[in-house]
Amino acid sequence: MTVKETITTGKAILGIEFGSTRIKAVLIDENNKPIAQGCHEWENSLVDGLWTYSIEEIWYGLQDCYANLLKDVKAQYDCVIESLSAIGISAMMHGYMVFDENDKILVPFRTWRNTNTGKAAAELSELFVYNIPLRWSISHLYECILEDNEHVKNIKYLTTLAGYIHWQLTGKKVLGVGDASGMLPIDPETKDYNKEMVEKFDKLVQPKGYSWKLLDILPEVLCAGENAGVLTDEGAKRLDVSGNMKGGIPFCPPEGDAGTGMVATNAVKQRTGNVSAGTSSFSMIVLEKDLSKPSEMIDMVTTPDGSLVAMVHCNNCTSDINAWVKLFKEYQELLGVPVDMNEVYGKLYNNAMTGDADCGGVLAYNYISGEPVTGLADGRPMVVRSANDKFNLANLFRSHLYATVAVLKLGNDILFNEEKVKVDRITGHGGLFKTKGVGQRVLAAALNSPISVMETAGEGGAWGIALLASYLVNKEAKSLADYLEYVVFDGNTGTAISPTPEDVEGFNKYIESYKAGLAIEQAAVDHKK
Known part of the structure; x- marks a missing residue:
């Protein structure tokens, strides 16, 4: 069957993911290969102090x-999409979207990036004896309760961005277990919200006299492979303004970007892991057993099929180094030299790896926004050096590259050194790894572990959610891990880079200075409020 026949007979599968800077759609064929894509660039806004x-x-x-996906399909295959085999929706996890009885949003969507929930997260962490991060939906909800926000009494539904879009397209108030695990802790046995914590929360807020209890307003939890409804006729019109799309297409459970990253890198099996490194970064290690104790640096979430995952989430990754690269773009333009951004990145990144393994003493803090893992409520990007440091271009950019994964290292050191977590394979994906070998080498040094990168990892989370939609209709009797291992990836584990002793020693020296220098970052935040 040709690609055009796959599309015109409704055999193709669609995945759409809402990232923090880009919405991306990927169309795949029956063999899970991408055949078309579309995207839309967007940016969050700071409104009344909230992102x-x-x-x-x-x-x-x-x-x-x-619409851009349709243009690609038309340009490549000269046809239109009328039906599909399955659809999946994914989006950045966490945050706060609440609706009243008329399905009207009560307050503007609050994204994962907001750090205004410190009091709520601390109180819930103590109540649950479980690390509850600032960005989780339950933290946002409880913070609104603590602040006596008027809208709370009118809440009929609380969901994530992926859950919201899925609901509007299918009419179903459901959520994939991975995304749900970023709203409220999941019991790995039942693969549903932790019953004990639900009861504790309801008892905690009972004096407020709300008409709802927690489970009344949360989406139903579904695992990968479970049917999550079908595209309604109204949903088809909202998705495809050209009017060609027909309703009735099955949907997989909506998932978060962490889960789709795991799928796109074949990292849902125990003792595997992945690192996503773009605007923000996070590492996901699939555990064989629960950790011995909670840690503020480690969030416990799940794979899309409900396995326990230790997640280290960092608000800041490549935004600051991108800003520095743009400075050199401006410099080239001043000189009248034509600019190829891929070449600029390649030259600067590769040159960075000729610098000192410890960056010659130069420190970089890439905190565009606050960084909860290191206790910074706000961000102040900065470079710190002394007069005696080896300040040159290579060390400056090597320091910035180290900064992209420095906070990830702090969290993962707890997993590997204290909890003695074992991992067989870690796969990297995202913008940091576009310059071949550089981001891989830096991350390998940071985690003191081989890092693999796959050619397909560049397809990202939109491909990951498309694969989950494919699993819905093609799973037969296979587990998700086996479906990925033997059907999608067929044994391909990518190209690995192992850390060198010199790089590991240099990064360890850098991170000790980095930790000591956090007081400087805090002072900068305090100075300019």
């Missing part, structure tokens, strides 16, 4: 992204 995207931006972005 958000408007409802209008969400729908315009979805429709524009899908």
